[in-house]
Amino acid sequence: KQEVTQIPAALSVPEGENLVLNCSFTDSAIYNLQWFRQDPGKGLTSLLLIQSSQREQTSGRLNASLDKSSGRSTLYIAASQPGDSATYLCAAGVSYSGGGADGLTFGKGTHLIIQP
Amino acid sequence: NAGVTQTPKFQVLKTGQSMTLQCAQDMNHNSMYWYRQDPGMGLRLIYYSASEGTTDKGEVPNGYNVSRLNKREFSLRLESAAPSQTSVYFCASLGSNYEQYFGPGTRLTVT
16 A cells, blocks of 8 residues: 655744755655645645656745656745745555556645744 | 536435435446545545446445436435534546546535
């Protein structure tokens, strides 16, 4: 059974710092790795999607990497801003039956606070 | 495009009552999913539907039933609600690039 772990569970840093959020997964047989942002009481906003054949994806100040062999993904946030404060979720795309896209296994998230 | 929509946004039930959570997507996606999110547990897959007319159990299916009414709609039914089903429920659909798109969620409280 796939398990996804996110470290740290919570992080508080001053505005302007660069930071890294970590995600690890136990089964390398994933078809993609997706990073989401969730604001309090809100739904999930997709940030970056890395297909299993890719090594990284970038969007603005965000960069996500994927190393399937070691079971790790990282989300790098450059020049953090108070508006980046949210919970960040990592999810591994898994095929339960071997026949395709059957679902996502989520980590429990990293709660990020950027201090002004 | 509205994307993935869910109704209702909030619901309070008494133990033993039944209700159906509705989900619809307008992106012509084949696969749709229901997740629940609990504090400290992350999101967990309840049921999914790979195509119209098919459904499969996920990680936590007990106490739920689903219906894939057509390609657009995927409903989740609680036949006899229990306090353990107090949660936030998210519906999602799968795009052609294998990216999942989520609805805004339904916040359910069972007393």
